[in-house]
Amino acid sequence: xxxxxxxxxxxxxxxxxxxxxxxxxxxxxxxxxxxxxxxxxxxxxxxxxxxxxxxxxxxxxxxxxxxxxxxxxxxxxxxxxxxxxxxxxxxxxxxxxxxxxxxxxxxxxxxxxxxxxxxxxxxxxxxxxxxxxxxxxxxxxxxxxxxxxxxxxxxxxxxxxxxxxxxxxxxxxxxxxxxxxxxxxxxxxxxxxxxxxxxxxxxxxxxxxxxxxxxxxxxxxxxxxxxxxxxxxxxxxxxxxxxxxxxxxxxxxxxxxxxxxxxxxxxxxxxxxxxxxxxxxxxxxxxxxxxxxxxxxxxxxxxxxxxxxxxxxxxxxxxxxxxxxxxxxxxxxxxxxxxxxxxxxxxxxxxxxxxxxxxxxxxxxxxxxxxxxxxxxxxxxxxxxxxxxxxxxxxxxxxxxxxxxxxxxxxxxxxxxxxxxxxxxxxxxxxxxxxxxxxxxxxxxxxxxxxxxxxxxxxxxxxxxxxxxxxxxxxxxxxxxxxxxxxxxxxxxxxxxxxxxxxxxxxxxxxxxxxxxxxxxxxxxxxxxxxxxxxxxxxxxxxxxxxxxxxxxxxxxxxxxxxxxxxxxxxxxxxxxxxxxxxxxxxxxxxxxxxxxxxxxxxxxxxxxxxxxxxxxxxxxx
Amino acid sequence: xxxxxxxxxxxxxxxxxxxxxxxxxxxxxxxxxxxxxxxxxxxxxxxxxxxxxxxxxxxxxxxxxxxxxxxxxxxxxxxxxxxxxxxxxxxxxxxxxxxxxxxxxxxxxxxxxxxxxxxxxxxxxxxxxxxxxxxxxxxxxxxxxxxxxxxxxxxxxxxxxxxxxxxxxxxxxxxxxxxxxxxxxxxxxxxxxxxxxxxxxxxxxxxxxxxxxxxxxxxxxxxxxxxxxxxxxxxxxxxxxxxxxxxxxxxxxxxxxxxxxxxxxxxxxxxxxxxxxxxxxxxxxxxxxxxxxxxxxxxxxxxxxxxxxxxxxxxxxxxxxxxxxxxxxxxxxxxxxxxxxxxxxxxxxxxxxxxxxxxxxxxxxxxxx
Numbered sequence: 009x010x011x012x013x014x015x016x017x018x019x020x021x022x023x024x025x026x027x028x029x030x031x032x033x034x035x036x037x038x039x040x041x042x043x044x045x046x047x048x049x050x051x052x053x054x055x056x057x058x059x060x061x062x063x064x065x066x067x068x069x070x071x072x073x074x075x076x077x078x079x080x081x082x083x084x085x086x087x088x089x090x091x092x093x094x095x096x097x098x099x100x101x102x103x104x105x106x107x108x109x110x111x112x113x114x115x116x117x118x119x120x121x122x123x124x125x126x127x128x129x130x131x132x133x134x135x136x137x138x139x140x141x142x143x144x145x146x147x148x149x150x151x152x153x154x155x156x157x158x159x160x161x162x163x164x165x166x167x168x169x170x171x172x173x174x175x176x177x178x179x180x181x182x183x184x185x186x187x188x189x190x191x192x193x194x195x196x197x198x199x200x201x202x203x204x205x206x207x208x209x210x211x212x213x214x215x216x217x218x219x220x221x222x223x224x225x226x227x228x229x230x231x232x233x234x235x236x237x238x239x240x241x242x243x244x245x246x247x248x249x250x251x252x253x254x255x256x257x258x259x260x261x262x263x264x265x266x267x268x269x270x271x272x273x274x275x276x277x278x279x280x281x282x283x284x285x286x287x288x289x290x291x292x293x294x295x296x297x298x299x300x301x302x303x304x305x306x307x308x309x310x311x312x313x314x315x316x317x318x319x320x321x322x323x324x325x326x327x328x329x330x331x332x333x334x335x336x337x338x339x340x341x342x343x344x345x346x347x348x349x350x351x352x353x354x355x356x357x358x359x360x361x362x363x364x365x366x367x368x369x370x371x372x373x374x375x376x377x378x379x380x381x382x383x384x385x386x387x388x389x390x391x392x393x394x395x396x397x398x399x400x401x402x403x404x405x406x407x408x409x410x411x412x413x414x415x416x417x418x419x420x421x422x423x424x425x426x427x428x429x430x431x432x433x434x435x436x437x438x439x440x441x442x443x444x445x446x447x448x449x450x451x452x453x454x455x456x457x458x459x460x461x462x463x464x465x466x467x468x469x470x471x472x473x474x475x476x477x478x479x480x481x482x483x484x485x486x487x488x489x490x491x492x493x494x495x496x497x498x499x500x501x502x503x504x505x506x507x508x509x510x511x512x513x514x515x516x517x518x519x520x521x522x523x524x525x526x527x528x529x530x531x532x533x534x535x536x537x538x539x540x541x542x543x544x545x546x547x548x549x550x551x552x553x554x555x556x557x558x559x560x561x562x563x564x565x566x567x568x569x570x571x572x573x574x575x576x577x578x579x580x581x582x583x584x585x586x587x588x589x590x591x592x593x594x595x596x597x598x599x600x601x602x603x604x605x606x607x608x609x610x611x612x613x614x615x616x617x618x619x620x621x622x623x624x625x626x627x628x629x630x
Numbered sequence: 631x632x633x634x635x636x637x638x639x640x641x642x643x644x645x646x647x648x649x650x651x652x653x654x655x656x657x658x659x660x661x662x663x664x665x666x667x668x669x670x671x672x673x674x675x676x677x678x679x680x681x682x683x684x685x686x687x688x689x690x691x692x693x694x695x696x697x698x699x700x701x702x703x704x705x706x707x708x709x710x711x712x713x714x715x716x717x718x719x720x721x722x723x724x725x726x727x728x729x730x731x732x733x734x735x736x737x738x739x740x741x742x743x744x745x746x747x748x749x750x751x752x753x754x755x756x757x758x759x760x761x762x763x764x765x766x767x768x769x770x771x772x773x774x775x776x777x778x779x780x781x782x783x784x785x786x787x788x789x790x791x792x793x794x795x796x797x798x799x800x801x802x803x804x805x806x807x808x809x810x811x812x813x814x815x816x817x818x819x820x821x822x823x824x825x826x827x828x829x830x831x832x833x834x835x836x837x838x839x840x841x842x843x844x845x846x847x848x849x850x851x852x853x854x855x856x857x858x859x860x861x862x863x864x865x866x867x868x869x870x871x872x873x874x875x876x877x878x879x880x881x882x883x884x885x886x887x888x889x890x891x892x893x894x895x896x897x898x899x900x901x902x903x904x905x906x907x908x909x910x911x912x913x914x915x916x917x918x919x920x921x922x923x924x925x926x927x928x929x930x931x932x933x934x935x936x937x938x939x940x941x942x943x944x945x946x947x948x949x950x951x952x953x954x955x956x957x958x959x960x961x962x963x964x965x966x967x968x969x970x971x972x973x974x975x976x977x978x979x980x981x982x983x984x985x986x987x988x989x990x991x992x993x994x995x996x997x998x999x
Contacts, residue, residue, distance in 0.1 A: 017918060
């Protein structure tokens with residue numbers, strides 16, 4: 009009997025020692041573990057900062073998105089819950105089950121999103137049945153909202169979950185997996201300003217994950233505001249004009265509208281576009297695939313990434329160069345018989361019948377090719393290249409949007425390097441009318457013509473005017489940036505400008521479709537050859553779309569004191585004046601109309617007088 | 631018939647009763663905390679039911695006190711077979727709850743025949759050992775009769791798939807062994823048989839979830855969110871209590887219901903979390919004192935049957951307490967065994983109180999022979 013008593017006492021002695029070990033030796037450790045058990049830290053996502061246009065109209069904002077989540081471990085009667093949810097949300101029960109699946113291990117305790125963007129009514133329905141649906145939770149998360157859908161999609165860019173490859177980099181050092189970041193466009197560039205600061209909330213939860221009590225909370229701080237140079241309305245007008253410039257076909261191309269003095273981008277259009285809202289809640293792989301695989305490449309920002317031969321828009325540069333070098337004078341006339349012979353090859357002018365005797369003014373107004381073949385040969389390719397570079401071709405304009413392309417300015421050295429072959433004179437001929445190896449982006453065209461229009465200053469395209477805190481206090485202002493002046497004397501630029509007004513206003517000008525009643529508009533048409541057609545006699549309509557030439561048009565106005573430059577590219581649009589001209593016209597018309605209404609000056613009588621003049625003129629291009 | 635002898639009152643064992651009353655009171659207070667989260671204001675239904683069980687238990691105890699325990703020697707076998715029949719009937723009548731059939735349901739009353747069986751077994755074994763001539767060494771094979779008495783209920787409970795209770799019943803029956811004066815070679819043979827039986831049980835007798843529970847005990851981190859979860863949460867609850875505890879109703883593990891079955895099997899975790907080392911060591915000492923006191927009653931009883939019966943009764947309270955506390959402290963696998971006087975559960979409370987009543991009965995009649 010005493011042995012048994014000792015045995016019993018020993019057993020309890022072991023228990024006491026175990027209690028001592030757990031509660032006294034390791035008590036602190038278990039204390040921490042019990043706190044971690046019951047305290048849940050919830051991340052409060054910050055709303056992204058607002059993006060406003062130049063008139064402080066909302067372009068991109070953040071709105072609350074209501075979602076439904078389930079924690080699989082806490083579904084007491086999964087089937088009943090799915091049935092009920094299916095009915096409340098109007099979704100297929102099998103669908104819901106498929107999303108949740110049957111996770112095992114730790115994943116059973118992690119919430120799975122069943123819906124991320126419920127309507128207010130749907131959310132209210134779920135919320136009112138929550139107590140009958142254990143394991144089901146509703147969530148509110150801030151969600152990016154682009155006010156005008158596809159409008160300015162390429163400029164604004166889109167957001168998405170941070171990529172695995174980005175997570176390790178310095179730029180994203182303080183980001184965590186699953187966080188939303190700007191993926192392209194301004195969302196990418198202004199990421200650090202727009203991001204805001206996520207908050208957190210420590211709540212005591214019970215074993216079912218229900219929040220019992222809030223311990224402390226750090227509110228999320230919305231990201232800063234960005235005020236753009238963009239004009240939301242003008243952007244929409246430009247998009248509309250480009251999209252409808254030809255009926256029945258998906259219009260692809262770009263429009264850049266810019267303030268010639270400051271470089272402020274008023275509109276930056278690239279078509280086809282995409283709806284960045286479809287990325288805001290995490291894009292599904294099907295939509296993403298479709299966007300990526302679309303042969304029309306809607307994700308491509310054609311305005312800054314698309315490189316095309318400049319075509320005849322290049323003639324203004326060649327003319328300025330030849331004038332500056334004293335190789336032509338305004339009065340000199342060159343004979344155009346409709347073609348030009350160099351060695352064994354014949355180079356045609358677009359006008360088969362020829363222009364006859366052509367001076368500088370006519371050469372630009374009617375876009376005579378032969379005149380520029382001659383001028384180009386006098387200059388030589390390397391001197392053309394010098395001026396082209398001076399006008400900012402072949403290098404980035406500095407627009408603060410990723411993926412800008414520099415275009416290409418060919419030189420003899422370049423060709424030697426690239427192909428290991430010497431330069432042929434015939435290549436100078438095609439180079440001088442902007443064909444051949446030349447490549448240019450629409451934004452570059454706008455910068456070149458802004459310099460011509462403003463007297464030679466090269467502006468850097470400006471997209472962001474100022475950054476503000478969420479409460480509107482100034483964080484940073486972006487003054488206009490000038491990158492020097494073109495090496496062309498003002499009187500020579502004036503000669504070019506004079507000619508370009510004729511392009512639009514002269515009866516035989518190629519850009520007559522860009523006339524705006526009441527405003528003096530100057531411009532230049534262009535056609536970028538896609539393929540060199542063997543048979544020039546082929547009828548336009550028979551050429552397959554992808555082989556059709558790209559149409560350029562660039563215009564600035566008003567001539568007497570230029571304010572705005574508009575560069576238009578219509579892919580496969582054929583002749584520049586016919587398809588691209590009306591787009592520029594629409595943008596200019598809107599710009600001056602809204603300017604007039606802003607200044608509340610009645611000009612109806614004035615514009616009515618000029619309206620009758622805008623008929624006729626050469627519809628032909630170049 | 632119920633003649634109260636003055637000596638009975640003089641010899642009444644106030645210490646044992648006092649210890650029991652303290653334990654039961656603490657158990658009720660603890661139950662109120664364990665069910666506090668659900669109940670909010672007022673008493674949880676579990677507390678009401680537990681109080682009812684305590685009242686019934688008191689009535690049972692009183693009856694036990696007034697009747698001379700020796701009457702049990704005559705009633706032993708009928709009582710044994712009655713409880714065996716109750717256990718057997720669960721195989722046909724009882725619904726399956728948590729994978730085992732161990733409850734008989736009569737309207738609002740749920741009876742656990744295995745609890746009754748404990749008492750029936752203890753009484754029958756006491757009778758059996760009392761009949762054996764004492765004093766000389768015995769061979770194992772001479773124990774076939776008590777062995778059979780033990781094997782029948784254990785086998786039946788195994789058929790109900792209630793491993794924990796089967797082991798518990800086996801251990802209670804084995805409580806008599808140290809007093810049975812058995813030869814050493816018999817012990818060796820017995821030990822070999824037990825090991826063989828355990829190996830066979832592991833391979834053929836256990837459901838995979840039961841094997842899982844044992845593996846979880848060996849390595850609780852095996853799957854921290856499955857069955858090892860209970861053991862880990864319990865250890866966290868106990869450990870986080872520290873020296874002074876988190877305070878009554880302040881245990882986060884308890885109040886936020888991280889503890890599984892915290893009002894029944896893990897009642898002691900609740901106590902350890904809220905009252906710390908101070909409270910739980912005090913409670914352990916109370917149990918120890920109670921059990922030693924019980925053994926002292928066996929030692930001091932001048933009458934053979936009473937002495938043997940007291941040993942069995944102490945065993946019937948010792949083993950569930952040990953298994954439960956060891957489980958709560960992470961020293962034993964998770965086995966659904968309630969802590970006597972403490973855990974929520976009417977059957978357990980009733981039977982534990984009756985066992986205490988019988989101990990008191992033996993104690994106060996110790997000088998009468």
